Amino acid sequence: MATKVHMEALSPTMEEGRLVKWTKHEGDPVKSGDTLAEVETDKAVMELVARADGQLIKVMVPEGTTVPVGNIVAWIGKPGEKVDGAGSTEQGAAAPKPAPATASPKLASAPAPIPVAAPADATRVKASPLAKRIAKEVGVDLKLVQGSGPGGRVVKRDVEGGAAQARAVATPAPSSVLRAPSGVPFEDVPLTQIRKTIAKRLAASLGPIPHFFLTTEIDMERAAEAREALNKQLGEAGGKISFNDIVIKAVALALVQHRACNAWFQEDHIRYWNEVHIGMAVAIEDGLITPVIRNADMKSLREISAESRELAGRARNRRLKPEEYTGATFSVSNLGMFDIDHFTAVINPPESGIVAIGSIAAQAVADGDRVVVRRRMRATMSCDHRVIDGATGAAYMRTLKQMLENPLAMLL
Amino acid sequence: MAQSFDVIVLGGGPAGYVCAIRCAQLGLATAVVEQEKLGGVCVNIGCIPTKALLHSAYIANLLKESKEFGVEAGSVTTDYGVAMKRSRRVSDQNSKGVEFLMKKNKITVVKGTGVLQPGRKVKVGSDVYEAKKAVVIATGSRVKGIPQIGLEINKTTVISSDEALLLEKIPASLAIIGAGAVGMEFADIFNAFGVKVTVIEALPRILPLEDAEASDTLNKSYRKRGIEVIAGAKVTKATVGKDKVTLDVEAGGEKKQVTAAAVLMAAGRAVNIENIGLKECGIQLTERGFIKVDKNLQTSTAGYYAIGDVAGPPMLAHKGSREGIVVAELIAGQKPHPIKYDNVPSVTYCHPEVASIGLTEDQCKEKKLDYVAGKFPFSANGRARGTGETEGFVKILRDKKYGEILGAHIVGSHASEMIHELAVARENEYTVEEVELAIHAHPTMSEATAQAALDSLGRVIDT
Numbered sequence: 035m036a037t038k039v040h041m042e043a044l045s046p047t048m049e050e051g052r053l054v055k056w057t058k059h060e061g062d063p064v065k066s067g068d069t070l071a072e073v074e075t076d077k078a079v080m081e082l083v084a085r086a087d088g089q090l091i092k093v094m095v096p097e098g099t100t101v102p103v104g105n106i107v108a109w110i111g112k113p114g115e116k117v118d119g120a121g122s123t124e125q126g127a128a129a130p131k132p133a134p135a136t137a138s139p140k141l142a143s144a145p146a147p148i149p150v151a152a153p154a155d156a157t158r159v160k161a162s163p164l165a166k167r168i169a170k171e172v173g174v175d176l177k178l179v180q181g182s183g184p185g186g187r188v189v190k191r192d193v194e195g196g197a198a199q200a201r202a203v204a205t206p207a208p209s210s211v212l213r214a215p216s217g218v219p220f221e222d223v224p225l226t227q228i229r230k231t232i233a234k235r236l237a238a239s240l241g242p243i244p245h246f247f248l249t250t251e252i253d254m255e256r257a258a259e260a261r262e263a264l265n266k267q268l269g270e271a272g273g274k275i276s277f278n279d280i281v282i283k284a285v286a287l288a289l290v291q292h293r294a295c296n297a298w299f300q301e302d303h304i305r306y307w308n309e310v311h312i313g314m315a316v317a318i319e320d321g322l323i324t325p326v327i328r329n330a331d332m333k334s335l336r337e338i339s340a341e342s343r344e345l346a347g348r349a350r351n352r353r354l355k356p357e358e359y360t361g362a363t364f365s366v367s368n369l370g371m372f373d374i375d376h377f378t379a380v381i382n383p384p385e386s387g388i389v390a391i392g393s394i395a396a397q398a399v400a401d402g403d404r405v406v407v408r409r410r411m412r413a414t415m416s417c418d419h420r421v422i423d424g425a426t427g428a429a430y431m432r433t434l435k436q437m438l439e440n441p442l443a444m445l446l
Numbered sequence: 447m448a449q450s451f452d453v454i455v456l457g458g459g460p461a462g463y464v465c466a467i468r469c470a471q472l473g474l475a476t477a478v479v480e481q482e483k484l485g486g487v488c489v490n491i492g493c494i495p496t497k498a499l500l501h502s503a504y505i506a507n508l509l510k511e512s513k514e515f516g517v518e519a520g521s522v523t524t525d526y527g528v529a530m531k532r533s534r535r536v537s538d539q540n541s542k543g544v545e546f547l548m549k550k551n552k553i554t555v556v557k558g559t560g561v562l563q564p565g566r567k568v569k570v571g572s573d574v575y576e577a578k579k580a581v582v583i584a585t586g587s588r589v590k591g592i593p594q595i596g597l598e599i600n601k602t603t604v605i606s607s608d609e610a611l612l613l614e615k616i617p618a619s620l621a622i623i624g625a626g627a628v629g630m631e632f633a634d635i636f637n638a639f640g641v642k643v644t645v646i647e648a649l650p651r652i653l654p655l656e657d658a659e660a661s662d663t664l665n666k667s668y669r670k671r672g673i674e675v676i677a678g679a680k681v682t683k684a685t686v687g688k689d690k691v692t693l694d695v696e697a698g699g700e701k702k703q704v705t706a707a708a709v710l711m712a713a714g715r716a717v718n719i720e721n722i723g724l725k726e727c728g729i730q731l732t733e734r735g736f737i738k739v740d741k742n743l744q745t746s747t748a749g750y751y752a753i754g755d756v757a758g759p760p761m762l763a764h765k766g767s768r769e770g771i772v773v774a775e776l777i778a779g780q781k782p783h784p785i786k787y788d789n790v791p792s793v794t795y796c797h798p799e800v801a802s803i804g805l806t807e808d809q810c811k812e813k814k815l816d817y818v819a820g821k822f823p824f825s826a827n828g829r830a831r832g833t834g835e836t837e838g839f840v841k842i843l844r845d846k847k848y849g850e851i852l853g854a855h856i857v858g859s860h861a862s863e864m865i866h867e868l869a870v871a872r873e874n875e876y877t878v879e880e881v882e883l884a885i886h887a888h889p890t891m892s893e894a895t896a897q898a899a900l901d902s903l904g905r906v907i908d909t
Contacts, residue, residue, distance in 0.1 A: 167848045184783055189875055
């Protein structure tokens with residue numbers, strides 16, 4: 035007699051599972067313990083294994099279908115054995131519902147949709163009652179706080195004072211461009227279960243760093259005008275401000291508003307930097323080095339210009355000290371001068387992001403119903419998916435685009 | 447060749463012996479150097495024997511009032527000599543207990559006076575011992591006299607607690623200089639044994655480190671029992687005779703003379719830092735004369751740690767013990783939970799007892815903290831009424847905004863035991879709400895703690 039294959043509860047909290055992929059197909063011989071299918075639970079994608087020997091004689095649900103735990107998904111039996119069809123009474127009212135078309139798992143698009151919900155217990159924070167009260171009052175998200183008490187418990191000193199307040203304003207409020215000098219260079223946040231799962235799965239599927247890429251085209255007309263005006267103002271005396279300097283400044287200022295992108299992946303925790311140090315990729319004779327412009331968000335264009343020129347010069351002469359090319363929190367790679375329209379850059383770990391800058395070229399673009407010629411530039415952000423999710427990176431790129439398209443905003 | 451250990455602890459008091467045991471638990475070969483009895487001042491001439499004598503005093507006072515409870519004890523007589531001998535037995539048992547713990551943990555006890563030498567060495571007599579990992583200095587402290595005003599301890603008419611604990615016979619009258627924990631405890635003891643006691647304190651109130659309300663309650667209680675208390679007093683001159691001492695005292699603009707058969711010096715302690723080789727090892731002192739330590743209790747010379755009284759105030763056995771544990775764990779390469787020096791309970795075991803933790807109300811005011819004081823008197827507590835121990839109160843100082851327990855003060859017959867509920871609460875950053883939410887058994891003295899917490903929230907039930 036044929037054996038039923040049920041949707042099993044593959045995690046303690048699982049109520050239904052989405053059948054991502056059948057790894058065995060009708061007619062395949064199976065042995066007890068063989069993987070039959072990949073099932074996405076509330077936490078991760080797990081394997082559904084055979085509990086009997088024989089042949090997979092009938093598959094009841096197509097890939098991409100979500101099935102309540104306990105329902106029959108297939109039959110294992112002898113070749114040629116007959117089983118009830120789809121009309122099985124056990125399916126009952128909870129008939130498998132086909133997944134919406136957009137959820138097709140076969141479209142391997144990056145960024146991949148993250149197949150995890152946020153279970154309540156994964157975000158449980160160990161904190162003292164006093165710390166909880168202060169955090170609530172001050173508006174600190176305890177999930178973002180590294181506890182210094184026993185076993186990582188968040189205690190009063192972790193949430194009180196200037197550090198916590200700076201954190202509180204830095205995290206949710208994107209209105210202020212300047213970052214408050216908190217005195218705390220960074221904050222270590224332990225990986226939540228979800229984060230760990232994302233990190234493991236994406237890394238396993240895409241390589242050591244699971245990259246995904248976000249490209250946007252930026253209108254550089256006003257930045258170009260601003261640059262011309264600034265350089266005119268500086269005259270012969272000051273060094274010229276380059277587009278790259280403006281890009282570095284904008285990248286840094288945008289990071290102040292998006293701390294989630296200004297982070298290091300550290301295996302068991304994510305280090306969210308309060309300081310912004312921009313690595314600037316510089317091509318040298320036999321390779322590439324990224325000197326760091328520290329606290330770039332707080333430096334003037336003139337300072338960035340002078341520093342980047344000086345660092346790049348010494349980089350080419352191989353005269354950089356180690357501390358001058360380490361410790362960046364985010365990087366910029368610019369191949370615009372090589373007439374590259376668009377490219378993707380490789381993340382420099384432990385950083386989580388890098389923006390690749392293409393050339394600025396005059397293009398015909400639609401302005402309402404007219405066609406106008408504007409100077410445009412394509413920027414592509416590479417994101418480490420273990421740290422930055424699609425929407426997080428996209429929000430950052432939107433801010434970067436707004437800043438470069440309206441460079442006066444950088445003066446706010 | 448020098449005998450070698452991982453750790454050598456200089457001093458076998460509550461800081462040193464606890465440190466040694468923790469070292470041994472962590473697998474370190476450990477030696478303790480002690481010139482007298484194991485257990486130090488605490489076990490032999492401090493905490494433990496005074497608690498034994500205070501219990502004798504408690505019984506004496508209890509029996510005087512027993513008729514009211516329907517128990518006729520006849521005429522009550524006291525004999526300090528008997529009480530003293532009992533206290534000695536208690537001390538000896540405790541010291542032997544420490545000896546047993548040393549054996550049990552395979553700790554080598556070296557009898558003699560240890561002198562530090564450079565290179566993590568300790569010289570005892572002609573033997574030199576070497577510590578591979580660390581030397582821990584836990585030499586403690588001793589009572590001190592005030593020779594500037596003629597009150598040098600002579601062990602007959604000018605005595606310290608060391609002598610007071612070994613008296614066969616009590617003096618007819620006793621002047622106690624210093625109304626800190628030691629002075630107050632001896633005043634309690636000797637008063638119960640029929641000695642005419644006068645307590646003289648230089649600062650404006652007795653138990654000057656405690657909350658002012660605690661001092662006031664004690665002051666009233668002591669006066670009621672016939673103990674004379676002179677606070678804000680200056681001893682300008684001391685005339686030490688063969689069988690009496692006359693003190694010229696100035697207090698509140700008035701001059702008076704106090705004559706007593708003996709004077710007990712209870713005005714502070716001096717740390718034992720002389721002739722132990724600190725200078726030779728380059729170990730520096732603080733301005734106040736304690737051994738200078740960093741946050742890991744390491745001295746200015748690497749490999750030498752200091753714990754307990756020599757490492758600075760508060761000079762309390764339980765603070766020293768905790769430092770011993772922390773240092774042992776540091777030496778063993780662990781990361782111990784840092785000591786919260788603002789959360790060390792302080793207890794005076796007189797009757798009624800006084801126990802406190804955290805800030806006093808005056809300190810809250812000085813720091814301009816926004817606080818609410820919640821208070822509950824034992825006179826409104828059912829258990830206290832039953833036992834006739836209605837003196838005192840529980841007071842909790844609550845931060846107005848977040849409910850943090852800024853300080854707690856208990857005066858009452860079991861204050862020393864009750865304070866720990868609030869010590870645990872503070873250590874774990876519970877607010878008054880968590881204390882109150884824990885159900886307190888009825889009828890207990892501890893209900894007063896829950897009620898004080900409620901009072902700080904403006905919702906006290908029982909008053």
